[in-house]
Amino acid sequence: MPALDPEELVAQVRAYNPKSNSDLIRAAFDYGRRMHEGQTRQSGEPYFTHPVAVAHILAEMRLDDATIITALLHDTIEDTGSTYTEIATQFGADVAELVDGVTKLTNLQLSSTETKQAENFRKLFMAMSKDLRVILVKLADRLHNMRTIRAMRPEKQAQKSRETMDIFAPLAGRMGMQWMREELEDLAFHVLNPDARSSIIRRFIRLQKESGDVINKITTDIRKELDTAQIEAQVFGRAKKPYSIWRKMQEKDQSFSRLSDTYGFRVITQTEADCYRVLGAVHQRWRAVPGRFKDYISQPKSNGYRSIHTTVSGRDGKRVEIQIRTKQMHEVAEAGVAAHWSYKDGVKSENPFAVDPAKWIAKLTERFENAEDHDEFLENVKLEMYTDQVFCFTPKGEVVQLPRGATPLDFAYAIHTRIGDSCVGARVDNIRVPLWTRIKNGQSVEIITAEGQSPQATWLDIVVTGRAKSAIRRRLREEDRERFIKLGRELARVAFDHVGRKATDKALETAAKQLSIGGPDDLLARLGSADLAARDVVAILYPDAVDPGTTITGDRAVIGLEPDQSFTIAGCCQPVPGERIVGITYRGRGVVVHSIDCHTLTELADDSSRWVDVHWHSGKHAAVHTVTLELTISNDAGVLGRICTLIGEQKANISDLHFVDRKQDFFRILVDVDLRDIEHLHAVMLVLEAETDVASIRRHRDLTRAP
Template identity: 45%
Template sequence: MTLPTPAASETARHQGDAPAALSRFVPDALAVPEPPGEQAFAPLQEALRQYMEPEEIAGAHAAFVYAAHAHHGQARRSGEPYILHPLAVAGILAELRLDLPSIQGAILHDVIEDTGVSKEELSQYFGETVADLVDGVTKLGKVQFETSEEAQAENFRKMLLAMSKDIRVVLIKLADRLHNMRTMGVMASEKRRRISRETLEIYAPIAQRLGINPIRIELEELAFAHLYPKRWHALSEAVRAARGNRKEVVTKIRAAIEERLRQEGIEGRVVGREKHIYSIYQKMQKKCLSFNAVNDIYAFRIIVDTVDTCYRVLGLVHNLYKPIPGRFKDYIAIPKANGYQSLHTVVFGPFGHPIEVQVRTEDMHRVAEAGVAAHWLYKTGEQSTSSAQQQARAWLQQLLELQQQGGDSREFLENVKMDLFPDQVYVFTPKGKIMSLPHGSTTVDFAYAVHTDIGNHCIAAKVNDQFVPLRTPLANGDHVEIITAPSAAPNPGWLDFVVTGKARTNIRAHLKNMQRTEAEAMGRRLLDKALNSLGGKLDDVLIEDWQRILPTFRMDTPTALFEAVGMGEVFPLVVAHSLLPEPLGPLEETDALAERSKNFSLSIRGTEGMPLTLARCCRPIPGDPIVGFVTAGRGIVVHTPDCPNIGEWRKRRDKWVDVQWDPEARGEYPVTIRAVVEHARGVLAKLATLIAEEGSNINHVDIEEKDGLYTGITFTIDVANRDHLARIMRALRSLPVVSRIQRLKG
């Protein structure tokens, strides 16, 4: 088989800085008559024939030859040849009809990471553009990180920064993630859940933020199915049943709309749309609805030729069916943050069910389906002025600003997550300009969105000509004005209520860049106040006490510790306890509120050297959400957030400590469960045997006679973590004699 060679001018046109002859794409050692798995290229070749010229298909084939040899001998976990994965990724992009560099980058996207190929070698054969795309998708495999979370965050940061130079990087990454999600069945369940959660938190929101709707929907569906398989199956069956029940309704409504369009002489097409399962689940969760209460499972999309016709059709729909007040949204006049445009309305259908109707033009429909990827559609020309492209570039500029402000990779990842909220509020500047902000944004978020200097120097805000507190959340349609003063500076308290990554990053950057003397002075004041609350004074601290605690906080001098306290990096009350001659006495058991655990591991930020206590009332175990409170005589006492005994502590923010479980936590943790069982001979022995078989030990048992039929049995058992407890409770619940089982707190 002889490789076709495109003309030099054609290759240069589609490859930019790539070599002019196809023979340069493939090293002589690889230019064999029949590359391995040649038949594997056929499906992609057929997809490319729908929109590419033969010489461009040859360029994609050259990338396949190169990748096939580079991945030769490698297999996926399923056992299939590895080359099938990059070909499938390229196939997903071919469905979007993306250009040749995107297809080549997809085929080659793993060669740097998984083979001995270098970026320089790729650049030599395929040009710098394709090499940059592949490098942008490549993980930082040769860099060692302390935790997997840090590695994930740094890889994500690298991808987004590469994406800021060329958006096609993230398009390849999204296609890569989509194919991995499609083929995740061979992985362990825990890994599937972790990857699915990451997909729902990061990759699906990015696809939505960039307006790539088909990929976003499939990522959400697959992640939901892997994360909550029982819920997904139940909703799938319910939707399948509803589809048959409502088929007549859908047919009647579509026919009525089409007939009205014909009567008015309007050219357009009406498309029925079924709400996808994850969207139904989100609505049920958000509004606490049962499935039967979700009426808009089906929606209709009307696609016409011009914007004027969109508004005419909206009037026809409202004339045909009565609109529901407050359910109309004009995304044509005010596009979404990802450039999406359409008219949305909800009307009462012929059988009393609410029906969602969307009206848009063909151009709007193309952007709604492809989003920012529409810029790279094959031979559509430059569309840098398109709404989706402008919105994407504005968001990428924000990412660069977040990166430039500093902070570690995990902080960067969290800030990006905040900016991926799909819900937006639209507000007006004093000059009438519309600005979109994430739902829940405050006047301070607005100030930073306008300009960093305005945020740094704001002192007050007006909303709809009325002065409001800076923490006031904004609503759609608000007119916002910020009052500034040259001497003003960000307040650390703003971090408690701002929601945008830009605001949070700039506030933290300003605090970190405070003059060392200011930070030291603030730290001295905070530490002195904390010592006073414990009956001590800063002036009374001896040099021996400083020398004793400095290694604990990894500081060289007291001045460095003052600065850390002043910048909020170390909790002042923790330092104060450490400085006292006997900061913490023995644990008191008089009120039986808490008990010391010798075999648990916690990761505590800013609490080095403090004794830790697990609350006996709620008995937190690894995997539970937890909160910590500094108490005299016990150190940091750790509770679950729903513990009934922390009501008073919620008002004492100065006593709160940010705590989290160590991912590698080991040991046994006491927890209390209660089972209601049938009153029968030997039932306690059955339960005890099953608990032992699940690897747990029983510390205490209480039996309560409820009536002649049922008995309540309360166990205190040892578990390793929340998953271990769940396995035990599932096993007990499977016994026919067990009527109810629950975990006790308080």
């Protein structure tokens, strides 16, 4: 527990900033302690221990006085009788603005419903663009709360940990503070999957007993090579965090024993030239692993990160990951964007690699400006926050920075929307490749265009950048707009007739205004594209006229067919009410209903005569629509029974269940669940995802099943 004595904090700050205003820090300490007097945390400790701990975390990052003082006062406006004016008067407008910004962030429910979450993410990024120090205080606040999370109720622990894993840890990583990202992830992992974490730690202990002190042995090996090459450098080694190992096990579908690079090593040199000398010495001594070399010195990340990464086959054939950087590069690697405010000997650190926060946030947010709706904005934010970067080149040698997993189509749209829209092919390193090829670091990409080409709906499954997805959707919307408006008008007519009303222009205009949609045509286009349900439009205008009690049976679920046509639901994609669908005619079988994003449809793209424009009947559907879920669960007594109970509590029926994979610690199972609609599916998946013994859950689609 932090001591409630300002001198400890003052001494910590003065150690890196002798010119610090110690009296102002003491005044803020006394003010915060007085404001929080009588308040306690869940653990029973005085509440003010929390702001003090947050201030110490930020002092460890060597931040400026304003940020330290903000940490001490960050909960005063929210939880005490303090006001913005009072703080501005006593501590200055800069501190008051920061405290106000942190207060507003505290009130954002970032893990709420998707639409609300998207709007709150907008506010989060607005706060970031105003002053990034607000986010630094918020991240330190979350870090201390996660360190002391055991005092909370179990359900609150799970909610905060999921929010940390989904939002705050990736944000810390995106800001370059990898140490904070790793600690936040591991603390959340401890809550969300304690059995998996304990299992990994136990295996580490067993591995250490079997092979001895591997870190010390490999560190000694590296130092010997550097001494031989007469290179002055420091060498550090560490075991990777349990969550990092768990994530690799999931991504590679490998057991712990098959993972090779569970240790990481870092070499800190004096000069940039020495970094490359170290690389030469390491590669001369050990065999480099192909595809595992990255040079972030010649191509830095957008948050200022510079380092050389290489993986070699080291002692006893074990893979060893080595990061090589200078001391200045290491400071930025530890602090990330926060290095801009870092102090040394009373002045801001003149680190040449620290990025300008204003330029960084402008670059981060430029992709969001064209997002036209909540879902699109949220998708763009998460793509920017969660992905690492690759660097590729135009034929003229210009560098293009893209997220990992990007394709030539992403590259084309990064150059210009016009280039992306007219793309018909690509060459990577002068070799013609499919548009879905994943670009690797250092490759040269050339885009082939043609007049008359336009984006295809299937491109949405190929691209990964928010910019490309937005541009493709916008163009598809433009091309389909007239068709969607016509279809939407018919859907509106049927829905309004159903409750004895008319879909007049005035009614549609009023509904559009209530939904914050541009106008009647925009409303109809959204209805036609299945972005909006006609029943919801009717419910906004005539809530009493909508009868929620009528249940739509499976044989009446789909409308848009001819009187003599029958339909079945495709087993490959298993669409459910609420998802956009299309019908395909099969000789002797009638119409088979597919999800619009089903890969089976790509084979039939040119045979438009077989396509039937169908949609789900508006209303409450019976729970007869089967969806297959793939779950990875702990191999422990009672877990499977608990999973089945949770599904039953959501009024969903399990129609089939079988085991796909059995491992020592975990089972992978496929569960067929009968559901009402997409909302019912989300509810079931959400309650399962919150279960401690469920390591992962996803919707399983089997393209081998006959449509």
